[in-house]
Amino acid sequence: MESVLVTRRLAPGVVERLAPYVEVTSHDEERPMTRAALLAAVRGKAGVITTLDDVVDAEFLDAAGPGLRIVANHAVGTHNIDHAACAARGVLVSNTPGVLTAATADFTWALLLAATRRLGEGERLLRSGEPWAWAPTFLLGMELTGTRLGILGMGRIGQAVARRAVGFEMPVAYHNRSRLPAADEAGAEWLPLDELFARSQVLVVTCPLSAATRHLVDRQRLAQLPAGAVVVSVVAGVVNEADLAESLASGHLSAAAVDNFEREPAVPAALLAQPNAVLAPHLGSATVKTRQAMGDLAVDNLLAVLTGGQPPTLVSP
Numbered sequence: 001m002e003s004v005l006v007t008r009r010l011a012p013g014v015v016e017r018l019a020p021y022v023e024v025t026s027h028d029e030e031r032p033m034t035r036a037a038l039l040a041a042v043r044g045k046a047g048v049i050t051t052l053d054d055v056v057d058a059e060f061l062d063a064a065g066p067g068l069r070i071v072a073n074h075a076v077g078t079h080n081i082d083h084a085a086c087a088a089r090g091v092l093v094s095n096t097p098g099v100l101t102a103a104t105a106d107f108t109w110a111l112l113l114a115a116t117r118r119l120g121e122g123e124r125l126l127r128s129g130e131p132w133a134w135a136p137t138f139l140l141g142m143e144l145t146g147t148r149l150g151i152l153g154m155g156r157i158g159q160a161v162a163r164r165a166v167g168f169e170m171p172v173a174y175h176n177r178s179r180l181p182a183a184d185e186a187g188a189e190w191l192p193l194d195e196l197f198a199r200s201q202v203l204v205v206t207c208p209l210s211a212a213t214r215h216l217v218d219r220q221r222l223a224q225l226p227a228g229a230v231v232v233s234v235v236a237g238v239v240n241e242a243d244l245a246e247s248l249a250s251g252h253l254s255a256a257a258v259d260n261f262e263r264e265p266a267v268p269a270a271l272l273a274q275p276n277a278v279l280a281p282h283l284g285s286a287t288v289k290t291r292q293a294m295g296d297l298a299v300d301n302l303l304a305v306l307t308g309g310q311p312p313t314l315v316s317p
């Protein structure tokens with residue numbers, strides 16, 4: 001029997017599905033494995049289910065040895081994985097797209113609403129015990145009806161965010177590497193990057209982290225947004241977190257919301273210091289149903305490769 005490694009506790013019943021086919025080593029904890037433990041545990045494995053915290057690079061692949069055939073990432077993003085290094089060794093990479101789209105789009109809207117309507121500030125005020133009173137000028141936020149929503153990265157999640165905007169009567173614009181007929185037909189307007197920034201009162205960032213997108217949303221881009229704009233990001237590393245904090249502190253942005261940070265679990269102190277920043281601990285796909293589906297899809301991919309089947313969601317090669 002071949003053996004596999006699962007680097008984190010998964011939804012109930014998911015790891016048990018592997019048992020009839022492979023010998024399983026499971027790190028059944030909510031915290032990631034240390035690097036040393038990960039490198040030791042992956043030795044001799046034919047497959048591994050990883051999370052975004054597990055860096056899969058040449059060192060990892062060397063530690064695994066020549067028998068490794070599949071890295072099944074328990075995420076849609078794969079920026080923790082060196083795809084070229086995997087391809088060079090014939091190691092397949094899969095992810096968990098689609099099954100997390102609705103949950104993540106819903107949570108993007110939770111962030112968008114919390115930021116524009118100052119929910120975090122209000123909640124903290126009540127919990128502080130400080131006196132407060134309803135007043136015509138108290139904690140006023142941004143009204144969404146009629147406000148332009150810009151989406152950077154109109155993929156599965158971006159399009160699901162756009163569909164939800166219909167109920168809020170928001171005009172939607174987007175920028176993507178290519179124009180998308182389906183998005184255009186649904187009423188979204190493709191804009192060049194400069195124009196997207198110049199015309200979005202609320203900007204949602206949903207494009208994957210890559211060499212091309214790292215810190216794409218920096219000081220200069222943030223300055224292009226209209227005064228009082230709101231930025232919502234559910235991806236790590238695309239928005240420069242220091243520049244975002246600076247733009248909030250200067251008053252140029254009225255609010256921001258971030259789920260998924262560049263150096264998790266660290267959250268920059270400069271962002272924590274901004275009362276108008278809504279900060280979430282990477283909760284985008286965190287529903288019972290979605291985490292079950294992500295676990296099942298990761299197992300489907302891993303088992304397909306190890307039993308000679310067709311992995312449903314292969315990323316590379």
Ligand SMILES: NC(=O)C1=CN([C@@H]2O[C@H](COP(=O)(O)OP(=O)(O)OC[C@H]3O[C@@H](n4cnc5c(N)ncnc54)[C@H](O)[C@@H]3O)[C@@H](O)[C@H]2O)C=CC1
Pocket residue numbers: 076077078097098100101104152153154155156157158175176177178206207208209212213234235236259260282283284285286
């Ligand atoms: N916060 C959370 O818990 C979660 C975050 N995510 C993040 O959402 C990202 C997107 O996921 P999906 O929508 O499923 O991916 P997707 O691949 O369907 O969509 C990404 C879109 O971004 C576009 N894109 C890529 N590079 C671009 C660039 N330079 N400029 C403009 N557009 C660009 C692509 O063409 C594509 O349309 C993931 O990579 C992940 O980082 C996903 C799930 C949960």
Ligand SMILES: O=CC(=O)O
Pocket residue numbers: 052074075076077078100284285
């Ligand atoms: O949580 C992020 C993802 O890529 O999945």
